[in-house]
Amino acid sequence: MVEPTRLSLNTATVRERWTLRQCIEGCVRHGIGGIAPWRDMLAACGVDEATRLIAGHGLTVTGLCRGGMFPAETAEGRRQAIDDNLRAIDEAAAIGAKCLVLVVGSLPQGSRDIAGARAQVRDGIAAVLDHARAARVPLAIEPLHPMYAGDRSCVNTMAEANALCEELGEGVGIALDVYHVWWDSDLSAQITRAGRNRLLAFHVCDWLVPTRDLLLDRGMMGDGVIDIPAIRAQVEAIGYDGFVEVEIFSHDRWWREDPDLVLGTMVERARTCV
Template sequence: MSGLDAHQLSLNTATVRPQWTLAQCIDGAARHGFGGISPWRDKLHEMGTDPAAKAIRDAGLRVSGLCRGGMFTADGPLSTEVMDDNRRAVDEAATIGADCLVMVVGGLQPASRDLPAAWETVEEGLARTLDHARGAGVKVAIEPLHPMYAADRACVNTMGHALDICDRLGEGIGVAVDVYHVWWDPNLSRQIERAGRDRLMAFHLCDWLVPTRDLLTDRGMMGDGVIDLPGLRRQVEAHGFDGLNEVEIFSAENWWKRDADEVLATVVERGRTAC
């Protein structure tokens, strides 16, 4: 299986979060030959949604996703503020032409130990957001996070759980497969097959380092860790995924300290050799 060419990659702006603005990310992705970009909303807001949409179009880049909506449990039972923010996220995704709006759904509600209640809140929040997203022509992608984030970031932690929700909610919702979060799951192959073309909406690349010094901000560059990246890519492609391969690396003590052009050049090289 051959590696990835630069035009098959998308730059998630988290990979060079401290170094570059969104305008610089757009320019850098285009200069290094990337096929697309995936902005985080804080970077999008700094630049402005309409100017960003124009700059991305002018650079000839595809938008593989917008990060992120969700966090439905942040204020307890669904608040007006949370739901309004998710509607804004849908509208922003539509404006920039994102392939999907990635959902990090939220963990336990404040001062709660009731995990089933969190699941119920998340599903209701997704259902309400999906109503708006369908009207806006935006696909919604649940990103299952590693179980270490169940309490504070996402109480949906497996592809199976995410797809159960998709089954209940219907058209327009699927999954974002981030290798960092799902590589360990013994049921992963089965769930990728279950998702299929329509629900495999995003595929995120990085690597799991051994040892990992920080569980949030010590992701590895592709090829530096233990994840079978070519194997996982082979699986998602075999079951219909034909989107861009989005590189999302949180790396406070390594890649965030390097020159951003060096980071992107390394991403392109590792796409060819490690993916």
């Protein structure tokens, strides 16, 4: 049972219908204590205005989505990715985000070298890490489900994320989304390995059976097969007491609903299914 004061709205959940300002006001209306904006919605609102609105309503920014996407075919492409991540770190600092979520990227166009992509990810994070440390913005590597290994992320398990963190050192942690890691028989051990300090964010939604689309068919908590309370118990057992962030990409279901109904459902399900 998670109270709404500990919930955070990832703005992707209602992005088809609400602006960032509407998301902020919606959180306040539903008693939701946290928000995690995406950068395009932040840019549309303006960083200064968003900072003012969020602080004025006393919301916690549980993360900024997202940095990452480091691998590229050319050195110039990799440099552009690094520049973009430096800007993302500045934006995260400006809005007081608890972390910058990294979806790290994967194979460049035409490449089949996933080990090479992983090396580019490590080098990319290393290249922005001093800036992130100086800005006091922790970088949260989000392992994505292996079905995104071809394009979105070559970090696909908690084990891989933990290994990267251990290689890179202070200032890098993990955003654990149950959707990506629920299936892993090694999950519990890897949560313990991560420990309290490395676990920067905890995201929830649900895995639907059947899943009709690789990207846009995530479920509301309780509508799928993930034992979310069991995973929450594991992260709390290592001392995690932060927010529970709800991020649902759902083209055919939740993105079509009235966002107030979506937030109301989130709050109810957080009490019964999380």
